[in-house]
Amino acid sequence: MNELVSITVGKLLEQVANTYPDDQAVKYIDRPFDTTWREFNEKCDQIAKGFLRLGIKKGDHVAIWATNVPEWLLTFFACAKMGAVLVTVNTSYKVFELEYLLRQSDSKAMVMISGFKDANYVDIVNELCPTLKDCEPGNYVNPMLPFLKDIIFVGEETPAGMIPWNDLYTLAEEYPQEEYRAIFESIDPHDVVNMQYTSGTTGFPKGVMLTHYNIVNNGKAIGDCMKFSHDDKLCIPVPFFHCFGMVLAVMASLTHATAMVPIEYYRPTSVMQALQEEECTAVHGVPTMFIAMLEHPDFKTYKFPRLRTGIMAGSPCPVKVMQQVVEEMGMREITITYGQTEASPATTMTTTDDSIELRVTTVGRSMPFVETKIVDPDTGETLGPNQPGEFCSRGYNTMKGYYKMEEATRQVIDEDGWLHSGDLAMVDENGYYKITGRIKDMIIRGGENIYPKEIEEFLYTHPMVKDVQVIGVPSKQYGEEVMACIILREEAKLSEQDVKDFIRANMARHKVPKYVAFMDDFPMTASGKIQKFKLREMAVEMLHLEDAASIETA
Incomplete structure (x- = not known):
């Protein structure tokens, strides 16, 4: 191009x-x-x-x-x-x-x-x-x-x-x-x-x-x-x-x-x-x-x-x-693209000329006319090769903004025009990126972006639900599955199926949790913040998902 x-x-x-x-x-x-x-x-x-x-x-x-x-x-x-x-x-x-x-x-x-x-x-x-x-x-x-x-x-x-x-x-x-x-x-x-x-x-x-x-x-x-x-x-x-x-x-x-x-x-x-x-x-x-x-x-x-x-x-x-x-479908020139809807969506991509190794283990290099960088999520400082940080991009592909949501737009596009992805990534000496996780807790189930807060807000409307946290847990088939961790009100009785049916009747199918766990409390920091990463660790152990959690991805 x-x-x-x-x-x-x-x-x-x-x-x-x-x-x-x-x-x-x-x-x-x-x-x-x-x-x-x-x-x-x-x-x-x-x-x-x-x-x-x-x-x-x-x-x-x-x-x-x-x-x-x-x-x-x-x-x-x-x-x-x-x-x-x-x-x-x-x-x-x-x-x-x-x-x-x-x-x-x-x-x-x-x-x-x-x-x-x-x-x-x-x-x-x-x-x-x-x-x-x-x-x-x-x-x-x-x-x-x-x-x-x-x-x-x-x-x-x-x-x-x-x-x-x-x-x-x-x-x-x-x-x-x-x-x-x-x-x-x-x-x-x-x-x-x-x-x-x-x-x-x-x-x-x-x-x-x-x-x-x-x-x-x-x-x-x-x-x-x-x-x-x-x-x-x-x-x-x-x-x-x-x-x-x-x-x-x-x-x-x-x-x-x-x-x-x-x-x-x-x-x-x-x-x-x-x-x-x-x-x-x-x-x-x-x-x-x-x-x-x-x-x-x-x-x-x-x-x-x-x-x-x-x-x-x-x-x-x-x-x-x-x-x-x-090997089995003959797609010798298959590529991987990485990006986000806000970036139209592609920011990095492998090409047919990249080695098989690079095409299966990385998400490629910056697209033409798109600037990319890794920054420290806390300080905003640009990081060097092989240092994990937040992936950011800037270029012709950055969205015009969120419709009627100026403050939300400002939260993701900084004053210098950099779009902050919320994803953790690393870049090697040759400019090839690997995505290593997410700073925020958005769930990606089989290509569908699922934001836990939306499901949590809805579950809060159930009269028997006292508190709820929705997390993503590893899945061999979909990459991640939705899990709802629920604290019930005193003397309330609710089954796993009741929760699934309640969501299924009102929300899209891919937002229905595969797993529902009823808990007495959530792991907290000293300042009272819920530790979703600990909930995820507990879920991996409880559901025996260690194999799915260890799958290597690009």
Whole structure:
């Protein structure tokens, strides 16, 4: 990557469509969606005009609550083309989390599917918006969600009060082309194009504001590390609603005109089928995904003739799994990326030219045009090679800030523009980084960031819970699992299952603790601070997790 580029996501898509009009852009293996870049660009133009005709304006926020369906991609690029901001919604959210996100993000519209796994999205939306079904589509009014006007439904039999997705194509015909092009041309690369909600390092989820400039350049740098070109084909089983799916996959593909083969949601057989049938050259995944494929009873029956590269990231990558993927899947050029949503997200990455040893034991070197350093968490002093400290980065990829949270933004981006990750890391003499732990207590379970405070706050609402601490404990499968340590009120009776059911009914599945321990007290410092690291040590011993705790990661 020789220089940073200043172009909007919409203009970049148009550029690729003009350069490679007849090359494959997006192909699904489980539905009739197979488009060239020209066709894909035209569909995105139609949806953009449909949004405008509906009354969505440049600068408005559009939430999307869906798995990796084609409409997700069309919504993202349509928003980028007409200047709206895409607000990504975790597919596992329940009513408690959805209400918070829609209210905090000031979303004017939401595109949604019928549901995913145990979550019925239609029921959840009707619980949150009880008068929606009695409203004319597009005329919804709710004082609790003052910005929300339109719910656009993807699927058969559109529920009452919602707008059918296909209506957007009809509406598009009514919107003047000249007006659309004027809006398209008015968008600035430094405008916000996406808001990703992350639990980050403190408190409730925050909307990370990412610009066209952030994600185009980060996508370009990521694709360069894998030597992507228009001859490549990337299988995408990671969710679009994360930066992993949206930037490391979709934007890295767009910047290199690489074909995309999305998987609606991860299933080992679907991914292996796509890799074989479509002869994909690359696939992304969190370690858990690769482990599930390698351990699948039918793994040996699949062949991956062209598979060479991809990214393993999202949570600490076990060295043994990296080596297996290289040897048994043929991914001799697999890479590791490290970063955070606030950094668009990649700050370091290995390349296909790095040795296998470096690619399985480190998270690579600084991305082009990104400064990185290790500092002493207490003094802020920059540390030398092989000294553990906090990882910090600075560059074009740093977010614009957290939406409507100026103080929280100041807490992570210092006055010199350095973004503080909260992660402990070391760098060697050659600039290769290793992540060694986390200063704060955020849990990363299979690539999902889980902030304990959010679960703790919710558990505090249970009438039998006196005190609670939520910690991450080691897991061979997911890197970490959630554990709730609870002190009950006097004479209260609560079972482990009661606690899990209480959370499961109100929060996303990945936040339900795998382990629940009832305690009389918590380990404290002399000044009365709870020692979470001691709780973790106790849990490792109590649950016999010593083997999982000793797994070596990059």
